[in-house]
Structure formats: C-alpha cells, structure tokens
Amino acid sequence: MERKRSKASNIATILLLFLLSSSTEAGKRRIRLISQPCKSLSFYFHDIIYNGRNMANATSAIVGAPVWANRTILGGLMHFGDVVVFDDPITLDNNLHSEAVGRAQGLYLYDKKEIYTSWLGFSFVLNSTDYKGTINFIGADPLMEKTRDISVVGGTGDFFMSRGVATLTTDAFEGEVYFRLKVDIKLYECYS
Amino acid sequence: MERKRSKASNIATILLLFLLSSSTEAGKRRIRLISQPCKSLSFYFHDIIYNGRNMANATSAIVGAPVWANRTILGGLMHFGDVVVFDDPITLDNNLHSEAVGRAQGLYLYDKKEIYTSWLGFSFVLNSTDYKGTINFIGADPLMEKTRDISVVGGTGDFFMSRGVATLTTDAFEGEVYFRLKVDIKLYECYS
Amino acid sequence: MERKRSKASNIATILLLFLLSSSTEAGKRRIRLISQPCKSLSFYFHDIIYNGRNMANATSAIVGAPVWANRTILGGLMHFGDVVVFDDPITLDNNLHSEAVGRAQGLYLYDKKEIYTSWLGFSFVLNSTDYKGTINFIGADPLMEKTRDISVVGGTGDFFMSRGVATLTTDAFEGEVYFRLKVDIKLYECYS
Numbered sequence: 001m002e003r004k005r006s007k008a009s010n011i012a013t014i015l016l017l018f019l020l021s022s023s024t025e026a027g028k029r030r031i032r033l034i035s036q037p038c039k040s041l042s043f044y045f046h047d048i049i050y051n052g053r054n055m056a057n058a059t060s061a062i063v064g065a066p067v068w069a070n071r072t073i074l075g076g077l078m079h080f081g082d083v084v085v086f087d088d089p090i091t092l093d094n095n096l097h098s099e100a101v102g103r104a105q106g107l108y109l110y111d112k113k114e115i116y117t118s119w120l121g122f123s124f125v126l127n128s129t130d131y132k133g134t135i136n137f138i139g140a141d142p143l144m145e146k147t148r149d150i151s152v153v154g155g156t157g158d159f160f161m162s163r164g165v166a167t168l169t170t171d172a173f174e175g176e177v178y179f180r181l182k183v184d185i186k187l188y189e190c191y192s
Numbered sequence: 193m194e195r196k197r198s199k200a201s202n203i204a205t206i207l208l209l210f211l212l213s214s215s216t217e218a219g220k221r222r223i224r225l226i227s228q229p230c231k232s233l234s235f236y237f238h239d240i241i242y243n244g245r246n247m248a249n250a251t252s253a254i255v256g257a258p259v260w261a262n263r264t265i266l267g268g269l270m271h272f273g274d275v276v277v278f279d280d281p282i283t284l285d286n287n288l289h290s291e292a293v294g295r296a297q298g299l300y301l302y303d304k305k306e307i308y309t310s311w312l313g314f315s316f317v318l319n320s321t322d323y324k325g326t327i328n329f330i331g332a333d334p335l336m337e338k339t340r341d342i343s344v345v346g347g348t349g350d351f352f353m354s355r356g357v358a359t360l361t362t363d364a365f366e367g368e369v370y371f372r373l374k375v376d377i378k379l380y381e382c383y384s
Numbered sequence: 385m386e387r388k389r390s391k392a393s394n395i396a397t398i399l400l401l402f403l404l405s406s407s408t409e410a411g412k413r414r415i416r417l418i419s420q421p422c423k424s425l426s427f428y429f430h431d432i433i434y435n436g437r438n439m440a441n442a443t444s445a446i447v448g449a450p451v452w453a454n455r456t457i458l459g460g461l462m463h464f465g466d467v468v469v470f471d472d473p474i475t476l477d478n479n480l481h482s483e484a485v486g487r488a489q490g491l492y493l494y495d496k497k498e499i500y501t502s503w504l505g506f507s508f509v510l511n512s513t514d515y516k517g518t519i520n521f522i523g524a525d526p527l528m529e530k531t532r533d534i535s536v537v538g539g540t541g542d543f544f545m546s547r548g549v550a551t552l553t554t555d556a557f558e559g560e561v562y563f564r565l566k567v568d569i570k571l572y573e574c575y576s
Contacts, residue, residue, distance in 0.1 A: 031422050031574045031575070031576055032573075032574070032575050032576075033575070033576070034544060034545075034575050034576065038223050050258065050259075052259070058305075061258040061259075061272065061273040062258065062259070063256040063257055063258055063273040063274070063275055063301070063448075064255075064256040064275065064447040064448040064467060064469075065447055066434065066445040066446065066447055066455060066469075067434075067436070067445075067446070067454070067455035067456050070259070071258060071259035072259050080445065080469070080471075081445040081447040081469045082447070083256060083275070083447050083448065083467075083469065083491075085256075085258075085272070085273045085275065085301050085302075085303050085311075086303065087272075087303045087304040087305070087309070103304075105303045105304070105309065105311050105332050106301075106303065106311045106332070107275075107301060107303075107311065109447070109469050109490075109491060110469075111469050111470065111471045111489045111490065111491075112471040112487075112489070113442075113471070117471070117489065119469075119489050119490045119491065119505075119506070119507060121311075121313055121330060121505055122311070123311060123330075123331055123332035125332045125334065134331060134332050134341065134342075134343075136330050136331050136332075136342075136343045136345070138330065138505060138507075138520050138522065138537065138538070139507055139518060139520050139538070139540070140489050140490075140507035140509045140518050140520075142509065149518065149540035149541065150518075150520075150540070151518075151520045151537065151538025151539065151540065151545075152538070153330065153343065153345040153520070153537040153538050154330070154331070154343025154344070154345045154355065154357075155343065156331070156341035156342070156343065156357055157341065160226060160357065161226075161343075161355060161356070161357070161380055161381075163538065163545060164545070165538075165540055165544065165545070188545055188575075189224075189545075190223045190224070191223070191224050191225070191226045191380075192223055192224075192225070192226065230415050242450065242451075244451070250497075253450040253451075253464065253465040254450065254451070255448040255449055255450055255465040255466070255467050255493070256447075256448040256467065262451070263450060263451035264451050275448060275467070277448075277450075277464070277465045277467065277493050277494075277495050277503075278495065279464075279495045279496040279497070279501070295496075297495045297496070297501060297503050297524050298493075298495065298503045298524075299467075299493060299495075299503065313503075313505055313522060314503070315503060315522075315523055315524035317524045317526065326523060326524050326533065326534075326535075328522050328523050328524075328534075328535045328537070330522065345522065345535065345537040346522070346523070346535025346536070346537050346547065346549075347535065348523070348533035348534070348535065348549055349533065352418060352549065353418075353535075353547060353548070353549070353572055353573075381416075382415045382416070383415070383416050383417070383418045383572075384415055384416075384417070384418065
C-alpha cells in the first residue's frame with residue numbers, strides 16, 4: 001500500500017514537474033515555430049497618381065518632394081524623396097473596374113537615389129459581404145524585386161489583432177501614372 | 193496490483209497525451225480567443241493646427257499638401273493629401289487646460305477626395321505619476337464614423353511590447369483649427 | 385481497492401483541473417513575464433541630409449516642411465514639422481566607411497517647437513552573409529534623451545514576425561548634416 005501510494009505520488013510528481021516546466025516555458029517562450037497561416041487572403045489595389053490632368057480618376061497625389069522636385073510629376077533620381085498619399089480601390093481580381101471590396105489608404109514614399117525603392121505605411125479598409133475591418137501594414141518595398149514582403153502589424157474588426165506578412169507583386173503599370181499591386185496576405189496570428 | 197499499476201499508468205498516459213497535444217498546439221496555435229483586455233485606458237488629446245496667426249498656441253502644422261493646395265490652411269477636396277505633423281497635449285479629461293499627462297506625437301494625413309478620412313501614425317509619450325512609457329499606433333481613421341478603431345502595434349516602458357486596439361471618437365472641434373479626440377485604449381497583450 | 389482507485393482519481397482530477405485551468409489561461413492569458421530577449425543585435429546607421437551642396441553623398445532629403453520653413457535646410461523652431469526621407473547605410477561599427485550590411489529606409493520628422501523631438505517610421509533592409517530580411521520600426525524619438533526606446537513591430541525573412549524594442553543612441557553628429565545613430569535591438573518574440 002505504501003509502495004502503491006508512492007507510485008501514484010511519483011507519477012503525480014513527474015506530471016507536476018512537467019506541467020510546471022511547460023507552464024514556466026509558456027511564460028518565457030518567445031521562440032515559436034513557423035507554422036501554416038491561420039488566414040490567407042489575396043487582393044489587388046490600383047493606384048492612379050494625379051499628374052495635373054487626371055483629377056477625376058486620380059486616387060493618389062504627390063504631397064511631398066525634395067527641393068529639386070515638384071508635386072505634379074514623380075521626380076528624377078528614381079523619384080527619391082517623393083511622398084504620395086493614396087486612397088486606392090481594392091479588388092478581388094486584376095480589373096480596375098471590378099467592384100471594390102474596400103480601399104487601401106495611407107502613404108508611400110520613394111527613398112533611394114540609385115534604384116526604385118519605396119516605403120509603405122497604410123491600411124486596408126475592407127467593407128464587403130465577406131470582410132469588415134481593417135488591416136494595418138508597414139514595410140520596405142524594393143520595387144525592382146519580383147516579390148517584396150512587408151509586415152501586417154495589426155488589425156481591427158474581422159482582423160482584430162492580426163499579425164502576419166504580406167507579399168507585394170507589381171502586377172501591371174502604365175507609365176508613371178497607373179500601378180497595380182497584387183497583395184498576398186498571410187496571417188500567422190489570428191483571434192476569433 | 194498489476195491492474196492498479198496499469199490503472200495509474202493509464203491515467204498517466206492519458207494526461208501525458210493531453211499535455212503533449214496541448215504543448216504541440218501551444219507551439220503551433222495562432223488562433224486565440226478574444227478575451228477581456230489586460231489593460232484599459234482612456235485619454236483625450238488636443239490638436240491646434242497652425243493657420244498663419246496662432247503660432248503660440250499651435251500644436252501641429254501642415255507640412256505636406258498636393259500641388260493644388262497650400263500649407264497655411266487645410267485644402268479643398270476634403271483636405272485630400274494634406275499631411276500634418278503634431279505634438280498634442282494628452283489630458284485625462286476633456287479640458288484643454290487640464291494638466292497634460294503626456295504628448296501625442298507623429299503625423300496624420302487626409303487621404304480621400306470624396307469624404308473626410310484620415311490615416312494616423314503616432315505615439316503617446318506618457319510621463320505622469322501613473323504612467324511612464326510610450327504607446328505606438330497606426331491605422332485608418334474614417335472621420336465621419338462616430339467611432340474608429342486603430343491598432344496599438346507596440347509600446348515601451350510601462351507599455352513594454354503592448355498590443356491592442358484604440359477606439360477614436362471626435363469629442364469636439366472648432367472650425368478647422370481645433371480638434372479634440374477621445375482615445376479608449378484596450379490592450380489585449382501585456383507584459384509585466 | 386476502492387480507496388486506492390479514489391486516490392488515483394483524486395490525483396487525476398487535480399491534475400486535470402490544473403491542466404484545464406492552465407489551458408484556459410493559455411487561451412486567454414495575455415500577460416506575459418518580461419524575459420530575456422530571444423535575439424539581440426546592434427547596428428549603426430548614418431544619415432547625411434541633403435543641404436543643397438552634397439548631392440553625391442546625401443542619404444536623405446527634406447521632403448516636407450511647414451509654410452515658414454524650406455526644404456534645403458532644417459528649419460527654426462527646433463525643426464518642427466520638417467519631414468525627412470532617408471536611405472542610410474547600416475554598419476556593424478561606428479565607421480561610416482565600413483562595409484554596409486544593409487540600409488535603413490523610411491522617414492523621420494521633427495514634431496515639437498520647444499525642444500528637439502522626432503518620430504520615426506522605417507525599416508532595416510539587411511542583406512549580409514549573417515542576415516537577410518527586414519525589421520520594421522515605429523516610435524517616438526525624444527532626441528535630447530541619452531537613450532530612446534522605439535518598437536519593433538514586425539519583420540520578414542530572417543526576422544519573420546519579430547517583435548521587440550530598439551534602443552536608439554545618438555553616437556555622433558556634425559552640424560545639422562551628419563547624424564550617426566546606434567541601435568540596440570532586442571527581440572522578445574521570435575519565430576524559427
């Protein structure tokens with residue numbers, strides 16, 4: 001009987017130690033395994049930069065520029081220093097004229113003299129039958145790379161507290177007025 | 193005796209399996225239940241835009257604008273493209289003249305031609321007896337909605353590594369010079 | 385026998401309750417203990433502001449300013465409202481001429497009339513033998529403090545989904561054209 005009690009106690013002790021160690025690790029553990037996304041979404045957004053002649057269609061405008069440039073057309077030196085504010089329609093396919101499911105709103109800027117690179121801070125404001133809420137992004141966008149990864153740093157509504165990575169691809173462009181970006185969003189932290 | 197040992201072993205096995213599965217899920221699980229905030233805070237902040245005549249009182253200034261607008265007064269087309277840098281006092285009540293507990297610092301911009309919408313990137317720099325530290329925010333602010341949710345994407349000091357959602361309400365405004373925002377911050381990830 | 389079974393059952397029940405409560409807490413728990421960083425990194429970056437005469441060497445340019453200032457030189461009132469876009473080399477030591485391991489890209493702005501304070505939104509784009517990926521930062525930078533903490537809000541590549549705190553120190557400056565910042569990055573959330 002004594003031995004049996006001790007047996008059960010031993011099992012209990014081992015389990016408790018296991019529990020405690022796992023619980024302590026849960027308190028400290030910050031290194032997580034990269035796993036499958038908890039949500040994956042793909043969208044297109046369409047940017048039409050104001051150029052002095054397209055006010056009706058323009059979805060963005062140059063609002064800052066270095067002293068050597070101007071705000072009517074993207075400047076020299078790879079547009080270095082140009083800052084653009086945008087309100088771009090988001091569509092599910094690559095057609096500018098498809099019904100918008102939301103707007104991409106915020107700013108981007110060109111930040112390098114030698115090659116086209118950009119930096120983005122913006123939000124997806126989604127308002128469709130499928131999704132209502134916002135997704136917030138920041139990150140560097142080295143435009144000459146085929147795909148570029150930026151961070152999803154938060155969200156609200158259907159995207160409450162989301163985090164993840166968004167991969168940008170330049171899907172099309174016409175001159176320096178129309179740009180279409182494909183955005184593949186993979187969320188790795190979701191709440192529900 | 194053999195049966196009892198096997199009994200205890202079975203319990204141990206079940207518990208271990210439970211533990212291991214829960215531990216494996218802890219490594220992979222990214223979907224968390226929305227729970228109560230770990231911290232809730234409410235503040236007001238007060239924005240007085242420079243308009244050419246109020247330098248002493250101004251807490252913000254227009255620093256970027258599209259080519260058709262200027263930097264002395266918010267422009268047409270719903271202020272589309274205007275960029276404002278601010279250093280606004282934060283108070284605990286809605287009185288501009290109450291003692292400030294910190295400053296709201298960063299930028300906002302107007303980003304739509306057809307309606308007032310804004311985008312924010314800023315920090316709360318708190319320095320009071322109650323709180324010392326910073327809270328960092330980004331998000332879309334569709335001003336015509338009664339309440340708007342943006343993301344708390346990080347923090348330092350008393351708000352080390354915080355994440356959450358902040359709900360903005362326009363508490364008052366006078367013309368296009370004074371704006372008072374109420375901010376209800378709910379943190380869902382806290383460290384201590 | 386009955387008593388022993390009940391003994392084992394009791395232990396099992398206690399453990400299960402413990403497990404369930406811990407599991408429930410794992411679902412809800414948002415308060416984590418501050419632990420050691422999962423990754424620590426130190427870098428320097430070097431900012432050379434365009435001043436009308438240094439185009440070849442400049443790594444940044446003033447792109448926005450209040451109506452009373454200009455974009456060739458940082459303005460009065462503690463540079464309040466000046467917005468700078470940058471593409472600064474990142475080095476492992478404090479020598480501007482050391483081989484760059486990446487670029488710091490984004491924007492900073494001065495946001496207070498009475499004292500030098502800044503706000504930053506930028507990315508480290510690292511491309512060295514040691515690190516490939518990006519780290520995204522935002523936060524307030526009260527320049528007169530010896531050290532200032534900003535947030536690491538996300539990352540990609542080797543810094544996939546990272547979060548943490550970066551401590552900035554002004555390591556050197558020459559007039560108002562060259563600034564060197566030391567950045568001590570401590571990541572408290574890592575994925576691998």
